[in-house]
Amino acid sequence: MKILSICGSPRRGNSEAILLELQKIFKSKGVDNEIILLRQQNINRCHGCIEICNPAGVCCQQDDVKSIIDKMVQSDGLIIISPNYFQMPPGILKDFMDRTCIIFASGKDKILKFKKTAIIAVGADEAKESEVCAENIANLYCRYVGKVVAIKAFQTHSELKGNYDDVFTSGLNPSIKSDLQTIVEALLK
Numbered sequence: 001m002k003i004l005s006i007c008g009s010p011r012r013g014n015s016e017a018i019l020l021e022l023q024k025i026f027k028s029k030g031v032d033n034e035i036i037l038l039r040q041q042n043i044n045r046c047h048g049c050i051e052i053c054n055p056a057g058v059c060c061q062q063d064d065v066k067s068i069i070d071k072m073v074q075s076d077g078l079i080i081i082s083p084n085y086f087q088m089p090p091g092i093l094k095d096f097m098d099r100t101c102i103i104f105a106s107g108k109d110k111i112l113k114f115k116k117t118a119i120i121a122v123g124a125d126e127a128k129e130s131e132v133c134a135e136n137i138a139n140l141y142c143r144y145v146g147k148v149v150a151i152k153a154f155q156t157h158s159e160l161k162g163n164y165d166d167v168f169t170s171g172l173n174p175s176i177k178s179d180l181q182t183i184v185e186a187l188l189k
Ligand SMILES: Cc1cc2nc3c(=O)[nH]c(=O)nc-3n(C[C@H](O)[C@H](O)[C@H](O)COP(=O)(O)O)c2cc1C
Pocket: 009, 010, 011, 012, 013, 014, 015, 016, 082, 083, 084, 085, 086, 087, 122, 123, 124, 125, 126, 129, 130, 156, 157, 158, 159
């Protein structure tokens, strides 16, 4: 069993801290869990040249996107975590999503649309605000990529001031540990 986690934050922040906590839970259950930090990957922006990639079935750009898509296909479940930037994902995550458009031309959409997927968002506003970001990803991107089994949002202090995991320490998310357990259970069910 393998779960792939994709971190959409451009910094070492709360998104990453949450994925590390989830990884501990997976490890305790004997489940393999790889975390991909998009900020550490070489991901070019989509050129929009679908007249080339559609007939060819491959993207004309050679960077890390192909190997990430292959890992998505090979996984048993996905987690996508996104900071809330104006109720949307940050550019780094949107760039990655745009590049996954190649799944249609390559036929991988038929596999990915059935992949159990959890969507998590974090933001400085109340969790219900960042839930909009999570739902936007779930309702719009995951119409094509992933079968959503969990949607959750958490509140952060936003300014890290030397910490990177205030989502756990601030007291703003009193049930975060059990919420993460619930997400894991939904993915492993
Ligand atoms: C460009 C930008 C836009 C943001 N917009 C929002 C927002 O609309 N709502 C919100 O709750 N937080 C917003 N934030 C705060 C981030 O969501 C918050 O800092 C979050 O912790 C970032 O996730 P990270 O710690 O994983 O990097 C914004 C931050 C940035 C840099």
